[in-house]
Amino acid sequence: MEKMICTSKTSAExxxxxxxxxxxxxxxxxxxxxxxxxLDIDELFKAADQVxxxxxxxxxxxxxxIEFSSYCRNNCLYCGLRRDNLEIERYxxxxxxxxxxxxxxxxxxxxxxxxxxxxDPFYTRKRLYGIIxxxxxxxxxxxxxxxxxxxxxxxHAFKAAGADRYLLRHETASRSLFASLCPxxxxxxxxxxxxHLRELGYEVGSGCMVGLPGQTVEDxxxxxxxxxxxxxxxxxxxxxxxxxxxxLKAHPAxxxxxxxxxxxxxxxxxxxxxxxxxxxxxxxxxETRKRAFHAGANVFMPVFTPHSYAKDYEIYPGKGLVxxxxxxxxxxxxxxxxxxxxxxxxxxxxxxxxxxxTSLCNYER
Ligand code: SAH
Ligand code: SF4
Numbered sequence: 001m002e003k004m005i006c007t008s009k010t011s012a013e014x015x016x017x018x019x020x021x022x023x024x025x026x027x028x029x030x031x032x033x034x035x036x037x038x039l040d041i042d043e044l045f046k047a048a049d050q051v052x053x054x055x056x057x058x059x060x061x062x063x064x065x066i067e068f069s070s071y072c073r074n075n076c077l078y079c080g081l082r083r084d085n086l087e088i089e090r091y092x093x094x095x096x097x098x099x100x101x102x103x104x105x106x107x108x109x110x111x112x113x114x115x116x117x118x119x120d121p122f123y124t125r126k127r128l129y130g131i132i133x134x135x136x137x138x139x140x141x142x143x144x145x146x147x148x149x150x151x152x153x154x155x156h157a158f159k160a161a162g163a164d165r166y167l168l169r170h171e172t173a174s175r176s177l178f179a180s181l182c183p184x185x186x187x188x189x190x191x192x193x194x195x196h197l198r199e200l201g202y203e204v205g206s207g208c209m210v211g212l213p214g215q216t217v218e219d220x221x222x223x224x225x226x227x228x229x230x231x232x233x234x235x236x237x238x239x240x241x242x243x244x245x246x247x248l249k250a251h252p253a254x255x256x257x258x259x260x261x262x263x264x265x266x267x268x269x270x271x272x273x274x275x276x277x278x279x280x281x282x283x284x285x286x287e288t289r290k291r292a293f294h295a296g297a298n299v300f301m302p303v304f305t306p307h308s309y310a311k312d313y314e315i316y317p318g319k320g321l322v323x324x325x326x327x328x329x330x331x332x333x334x335x336x337x338x339x340x341x342x343x344x345x346x347x348x349x350x351x352x353x354x355x356x357x358t359s360l361c362n363y364e365r
Contacts, residue, residue: 011040015047018268029221029269033261041261048264048296055272056298058342061349063112063144063276064105067305067313068093072118074148076171077181078212080243080314081118087245089312092122093305095131102135105304108330111348112142114167114301119148128154129161136162142348144205149189152196159200164348166197167205169236172212173222181212194230203354205234210262211254212240220262228269233351234299235273237262238280241316256281256288260295267296272352274299282329283318290336299349300337302330 009017014028024032035041069092072081080088093101102113113135117123123131128147135143145158146167155166170190172178178187197204208223227235239254259281267275276299277292303326305313310323322329337344 045295048267059345061299061345062110063301064110064304065114066101069117069120071120074119077247085245091309106139114144116146125154125157132161165203169207173226174219203233206232207236209240210259213251224265235266238278256285264295
């Protein structure tokens with residue numbers, strides 16, 4: 001049952017309750033998301049920073065991303081890679097080059113590679129099994145996948161090949177909004193896929209966008225509640241950014257300050273989840289991407305996709321540009337983390353409370 005609402009509580013009292021791990025009800029989450037006084041908002045960030053320090057410590061984990069295919073069979077209304085966008089060049093990075101990039105990621109001190117793509121049927125179960133196995137055989141990297149929705153059998157095979165984690169955002173906890181933005185898909189199927197990942201022993205990543213058309217602060221509170229209910233291990237929260245070649249081109253971008261509040265709320269309710277400061281946040285406002293590390297974030301995901309490909313991986317405008325100065329960006333963040341006294345994580349950076357089931361004996365290659 002939902003927690004009772006106590007309207008007489010001040011935001012400071014609600015924060016104290018959150019820091020002490022007493023949980024937050026929906027109305028309390030809404031109260032914190034609608035704070036307007038900069039001093040109160042600062043207290044929210046401080047509380048999240050405190051919980052971050054207590055539960056995951058000061059280490060920042062680096063996860064290097066390879067965006068290996070921009071083909072997508074899906075038609076999400078918000079995304080520049082949607083299949084109806086005929087104006088972009090599509091690419092696939094050859095398998096050997098993916099391996100080379102994974103080695104470069106390892107050499108640069110990242111302990112995880114994130115393989116991301118559109119929903120591309122060219123990458124069959126067998127093909128991905130081969131790529132993942134080569135990475136786990138030839139490097140010491142943890143492998144995170146971000147490939148959209150796949151069947152249970154596919155996910156089982158990828159786990160057997162050595163994949164550790166999977167990112168699949170729920171995008172929005174509003175069933176009707178999800179259905180209107182993702183044609184042919186449903187929030188329930190997506191949540192079922194997250195359950196499959198959990199059952200198969202993956203660390204499960206999810207998250208949402210902020211600023212979708214028609215999205216309310218109540219919807220955002222429901223996002224926080226869903227993340228808590230599903231006990232998500234990694235949570236990506238980013239602003240929606242309008243793309244010119246999509247039906248949502250005229251809709252304004254999400255509010256970066258609301259993204260920061262969401263990062264803080266997610267830290268308060270999940271305690272020890274891994275939370276990145278997202279690329280989309282940096283595309284809208286570089287300073288805010290840095291501020292997220294004072295508001296609960298503990299993961300940085302540098303892009304390793306070569307610019308010749310990544311210029312065409314425009315999920316949202318500005319995304320492709322990130323790769324053109326990726327090396328400089330990583331250097332500047334490493335300097336920033338040093339200045340904050342936050343060391344780079346040396347291990348694979350699993351969620352402290354996560355216990356993976358490791359044996360999948362009944363998978364046939
Ligand atoms: N195809 C995979 C992975 C690539 S898309 C998938 O859909 O899971 C990764 C994320 O990009 C999506 O989950 C979505 O939250 C985000 N995204 C898509 N379009 C966006 C936009 N216009 N602005 C901000 N983020 C966007
Ligand atoms: Fe495809 Fe992912 Fe973009 Fe949807 S968000 S169109 S699944 S790349």
